[in-house]
Amino acid sequence: MQTPRTIHWIGDSSGFVRLIDQTLLPTALQYRDCRTAEEVWEAIRSLRVRGAPAIGIAAAMGVVVGLQGYVVGGRDVFLARLDEVCAYLRTSRPTAVNLFWALDRMQRRARELAALSPREILDGLLHEALTIEEEDRRMCRSIGEAGADLIRDGSGVLTHCNAGGLATADYGTALAVIFAASEKGRRFVVYADETRPLLQGARLTAWELKQRGINVTLICDSMAAQVMKEGRVQAVVVGADRIAANGDTANKIGTYGVALLARAHDIPFYVAAPSSTFDLNLPTGDAIPIEQRDPREVTHGFGTQTAPDGIHVYNPAFDVTPHELITALITEKGLIQPVDAANIRRVLPLDVGERGL
């Protein structure tokens, strides 16, 4: 069974974005239509759409809806609006490099088409957004293919957060590896960290894996060490939001801890991500800004107040896993192992990861 489409475009360049409202999963599968840049911004900000590649696609499509009202004005007004929409959408999530990458790509495409009419530019921008989506779809398959053999028959695999079909156009990055291994006939168990505070593991990863018939067991984040100690895990596979030139990887809060626990138990730790997630202008992960999110995600995360009134909360959205803790990077261009700046440069073309900056 296939997971429903995370995000897609309905109609021609006068159409709109349709996306699964992931905040309602797993108890309701409901689509949300975004017909303005503001609605796309809000969907990204509120994590109705999340996951670095899916955010990039949403933002690219958001540029198109944000420009629809401007095709009848002149070209200068249209192009000024383009920059405005892109600058605005950039503010929706500070960490996901794919967001900036996709918006830069849309702006570059508009410049290439600048001699055309606004309507023709808009058509070209929709085509570019759909190309980003299609490339993402192929990327997921390539990542799955590159990583499938890392999952051994009869093994256990732990993942954190959701780097699945819901985070991409197709079947994910970390989960692509799992799906591809399953399609090759491997049998294994996936342990899904629930991933506090927003429970993407419980709500999304567990749901996706179950939908596709993968044997999945849900655990709390605090149980990962025990599951490893019991010998139940032979590999960890996670996604990434941003990878520095040396391989340091920003991903959902808790990833760094899981990497340390994997190291302590001699379990390989893999990061699966497309080349668009690499930010080769960042020499290391030290400069990656860590988004701080609303304390209420921790204190009122489930509609119920679970902490005292007025309590201080520290709620970083991401952490950075040093490259030394990463056994290999799994990209659509192949495996990068060991993880260091030279190997990353060798596997990724020179322009990759710099296009967005």
Place this chain on the structure above:
Amino acid sequence: MQTPRTIHWIGDSSGFVRLIDQTLLPTALQYRDCRTAEEVWEAIRSLRVRGAPAIGIAAAMGVVVGLQGYVVGGRDVFLARLDEVCAYLRTSRPTAVNLFWALDRMQRRARELAALSPREILDGLLHEALTIEEEDRRMCRSIGEAGADLIRDGSGVLTHCNAGGLATADYGTALAVIFAASEKGRRFVVYADETRPLLQGARLTAWELKQRGINVTLICDSMAAQVMKEGRVQAVVVGADRIAANGDTANKIGTYGVALLARAHDIPFYVAAPSSTFDLNLPTGDAIPIEQRDPREVTHGFGTQTAPDGIHVYNPAFDVTPHELITALITEKGLIQPVDAANIRRVLPLDVGERGL
């Protein structure tokens, strides 16, 4: 400001147990009166009262309420009922050694008093339960005193779960160390892991610390590694449910992971526990049974369904931290450091930890 009394006895030996219903904290402070052994069993089972020392006190008082209807029968019936009540209360929580310790102590006391009338034995048993409570109160103060100097001025302290006043008769074990350091004028920040699935850190520890004016910041369990990496933590202090002869420590799920993370960041990791928590008949932690709890704690923990229908869940209540990861044990008899069987034997009297078995 003092935390309200976790558990106490109301009246003479015809009275009853009054305890804070901890499942309702932090939004409601409500007492629950237990007038039967079944009500005490349920309170322990449902974690209305939790924490190894508090469970021991509740169980001891539960023996008294369980015998109240039997003072008018003969002595043999009374003593048979005693054994029945103790066997029953033993089934409420499998891991907490203090439960067994307290019940054994009550049975031993009854045998010492066996020549008296059932009413006199009952009075003696109430006295024994109140003595356990009073000893626990003194124990908390002694643990605080023993550990206070481990908390440095200007530092950060991380704790997991709740080993505070709500887990004991007075001001806790791990939190006793924190309270005692605060009373000595030290200024520091406590990072409280929320402690999934039941959020004892968010609901209880954060509440208790705030009540007593301690500077506390709540984090998700998955954030501990990042908080350590940022240099915010100079010591970890946790409680224990059962400690083997070599120092291996069973405590709330997630403790073992925190110990590994502390080791990776060169942060001292302390376990604070009374001698009644030691089980010197267990050579190592390998034989400690790990209680498995209801999957709904993970999937429906906040009144909201947060995972797909029918998902597999692994929900161990405890894990075991190997003694090598523990910098020191903080007991009412003083510090045990380094943590090994010989040092434990040296600090604890020979009978301690064997009384219960």
